Amino acid sequence: MASWLPEILFETVGQGPAPSKDYYQLLVTRAQVIFRWWKISLRSEFRSAKPGETKETHEDFLENAHLQVQVALIFGARTLDYVFSLCEGKFDFLERLSDNLLLSIILYLDLEDVARLSQTSRRFAKLCASEVLWEQIVLSACDTITPDMRALAEDMGWRQMFFTNKLQLQRKLRKRKQRQGNPGERVL
Structure with missing residues (x-):
């Protein structure tokens, strides 16, 4: 059944909670959870900040509480729950x-x-x-x-x-x- 799945299982983008203007992307593939961020600030110390990226395997994501908190803060608890389900191998084929x-x-x-x-x-x-x-x-x-x-x-x-x-x-x-x-x- 997993072979019927596309490479990208889930993707969403969002802005950090106010007053932040930072931009985030969450991507779940068959093998990884990829979390990307771009700092957007008028403050001089952050102007030269480069975009960042964290890649975790599904198993590592399930154990990474810090990344889970970030996902919940930016994208909400429902998104975190859905990503958890994907990482645990629970796919909603009807939705696809x-x-x-x-x-x-x-x-x-x-x-x-x-x-x-x-x-x-x-x-x-x-x-x-x-x-x-x-x-x-x-x-x-x-x-x-x-x-x-x-x-x-x-x-x-x-x-x-x-x-x-x-x-x-x-x-x-x-x-x-x-x-x-x-x-x-x-x-x-």
Whole structure:
């Protein structure tokens, strides 16, 4: 399974806590944790400071409390926990799947499960609310989609169309047709 992993497992950049303007990069590869920093200061004693870098194996990082504290201060405890997991060999393969593949998988779920999945992470919330997913859900639920219905869905959104009842959809389609027939006339 590890051979399926890319060389770079995780990368993030950030600025040190205020009032620092220092810039940091954290890179986790298959074999190392690389921590880089650039001192940014107007003070003359730091102007000639060169960028620095620390490279640790995963095992050494797990034992280096000083580096762990720096990572937590700059990038936060969640990032530190995630790097710990990577260093311990705990990879989230689901997170590494492409959006298109995940959308294909989500299409097999019941609507209740889609709602629950959307609450698990920002990425799944975005995927579960995507127009691509809801268009496929509507297409699988309906026998036929007329060009007028497709145009209405693109205006109001596929998800909204799915949850709108049939009478409201018929009313909206009728109004849309009337507007197209008389563009200057307002329909109530």
